[in-house]
Amino acid sequence: MDDEARLSALGRMQILETAPEEPFEKIVNLVRTVLAVPISTVSLVDRERQWFKAYRGLDVRETPRSISFCNYTIQQAEPLTVEDALLDERFARNPLVLGGPKIRSYAGVPLRSPDGYNVGSLCAIDTTPRRFSPADIAILKNFANIVSDELELRLIASTDHLTGALSRRAFEEQVNREFARNARYHRPSTLVAFDIDHFKKINDEHGHPAGDEVLRHIGRIATQTLRPTDFLGRMGGEEFAILLPETSAAEALVAAERLRHSIQNHDFELPGGEAIKVTSSFGVSPIGSFVDVGAWFASVDQVLYDAKSSGRNCTHLAA
Secondary structure, eight states: OOHHHHHHHHHHTTOTTOOOOHHHHHHHHHHHHHHTOSEEEEEEEOSSEEEEEEEESOSOSEEEGGGOSHHHHTTSSSOEEESOGGGOTTTTTOHHHHSTTOOOEEEEEEEEOTTSOEEEEEEEEESSOOOOOHHHHHHHHHHHHHHHHHHHHHHHHTBOTTTSOBOHHHHHHHHHHHHHHHHHHOOOEEEEEEEETTHHHHHHHHOHHHHHHHHHHHHHHHHHHSOTTOEEEEEETTEEEEEEETOOHHHHHHHHHHHHHHHHHOOEEOTTSOEEOOOEEEEEEEOTTOSSHHHHHHHHHHHHHHHHHTTSSSEEEOO
C-alpha cells in the first residue's frame, strides 16, 4: 500500500476536522439500526490517527491509528470481519478491546476515494462476540458505497471545474484547518498568492475562451509542479493561492519561483492553434505569529501587490 499517495488522496478530499454533516450521520444511524450494533463509525485514517466523520456509540472523535481496527481494513480490498477480538492475535491486547468501548466483534468496509485509494472505512462494532452474516456484509457494503458517493459529491462541490483547483471556500477552510494545526503543533506552513499578469489583455485581445484555456493550463502546470501534499486554490478570476504545509519561508520561495518559471517557459496554446507566452506575479508569506487567518491572508495579499507594483513576473517574500 502506498500510504503517502493514500494520505494525499485523503487530503484532497478536504474532510478532516469538518463539522458533522447529515448524510454521514444518517448512515451511521442506519447501520446501528439495521445491523443491531451499538457502535457505528465513518472512520478516516490519517497519518497518526483515525478520525470519525460520523460516529454513534463512542464518546471520542478520534483514536491513535496504531490501535485502529480500520487501519487493517484499509489495507485490503474486501471487508474485514472479526468475530471475537479476544481470540484474534491482532487485537487481543488492543486497549479498545480490553478497555472502553470493549470491542469484541467488528465489520468494516473500505471507503475508496475517486482515485482509488482506501481513505477509511464504514464500521459496525459490537461489544459481544458475533459472526456477521453474508447478508450483514452485503448491507454494510451498500451503505459504504453511499458514503463513498457522498465523499465524491462533497469533493466535486469543493473543486473549481475550470482549473481543478479548490474553490475559494474550500481553500479557505483548508487554511483555517492548517492555522489551527499550527497553533497546536507549531509546525511550519506558508501561504503563496499569485495571479496572471495582464490577464485582462489576454481576454480583450484573444477572447474569453482563450482566457479560460490559459486558466486550464495554469491549473495543470501548478498540479504538475507542486507536491501532492500542497493545496492549490482559485480565489477568483486569475487569482490563485497555494498552501504549503510543513514548508519554511525559504522552501516556499523556491517552490514559488519554480512554478513562476514553469509558467513563464510554457507555450499556452489557445483555441485556434495560436500560442502565447504568459507571466505571473507571486507573494509568499510564512505563518509566523499572526493573530488569525485573516491577518495571514492580508500579509500574502500585500506582498503579491508589492510584486505586481515592482514590475510583475517576480516573487516577493513577506519580511
